[in-house]
Amino acid sequence: MNDKPLSGRKAQAARNDKLILEAAREVFVADPEAPIAEVAKLAGVGISALYRRYPSKEDLLRKLCGDGLARYTELVREALESEGDLWGAFREFLRKVVVADTPSITVRLAGTFTPTSDMFEAAVAADELNRALLARVKDAGVLREDVENGDLALVTESVSSISLGDAERTRELRLRALELYLEALRAPGAGPLPSSAPSEEEMGARWVPKQAK
Template sequence: MTDKPLSGRKAQAARNDKLILEAAHEVFVNDPEAPIAEVAKRAGVGISALYRRYPSKEDLLRKLAGDGLRRYMELAREAVESEAEPWEAFRTFMRAVVVADTPSITVRLAGTFTPSPDMFQAAMEGDALNKAMLARFKSAGVLREDVENGDLQMVTESVSSITIGDAERTREARLRILELHLQALRAPGAAPLPGSPVTDEEMGARWIPKGVKE
């Protein structure tokens, strides 16, 4: 059974929403303090059309971050269920996360808005997926034993902070640097890692809005 095509107005609304979210990613990853009007301008839609869909900047940020989290979870689930050779499955996952640019949302937007309860629930599900993924690749002997979820998060966030030239050059540079990190992540590892990994609690604390005490 195929989905029915959207009517004229609904199709236009769907196109506008796609344009708004793409523009919001570009605008807010570059400058989290940018006004919502800048998103409408970048998307080429009227400010009234944007406000009909997202009544406030916080609503738009929650949608953007929520979509990024769901995309990350899709990629993690694919990695857990992949029938590919384990190292290639892990490498494919890490590359896909960098290409999807979901870590940029965390780096730039964490702490700038109040996450919804649904986002916290999704984050818990994501943690479970991460643990399953780490267990799979460690048991397969391809991922070094002293690597934890926080390490992978820091690697992808670090790589996603790279901006060189245009979008294509940035993508090329990010994947090159990621490959260097991947060689360090592969078992058995040249030497033990110093210190302790970033914990789930430390990563979660970043999403508490700035100025709000726990």
């Protein structure tokens, strides 16, 4: 493994990129219509430095969503490969998703840019891991049988909509709300769920840019 430190210029570029992505997440999750100049301002970098890294707002949005999807995939794979207490692993998986706040990116940014084919492929791969995790937890008899893939998305996205007080208080309240959902998700459940879970088509349609609908 190469642990050679980055040169001064490369290190600065890496720091700038981190600042840009952190600022972009804050700005666009709050207001998807915000101009890219707001990101540069919050990040404390020049607009030219931002454009050198991300030539357009769409490029920046794709990077944010791609990173969020990669993090989600990492978490679901970790849960799928866990041994021992499967309900504990499932619970910890959802808690980590809430803390990472990847659902907020989906809720706020879906439909605001055109995803690449690579992003769709990554989403399909994450979806397959999700289904494998659900099947494994159901087989263990700890997740109610009528819970489907789309239900998990609705749960995490609903929890991500909570925003009260400062960041720490919001995180606490989101995790508290998640525990209430977990009680409803656990087998055997108190009777069948009404209607049906959202379909792949319903969930995927959100990613079609609004101007293309």
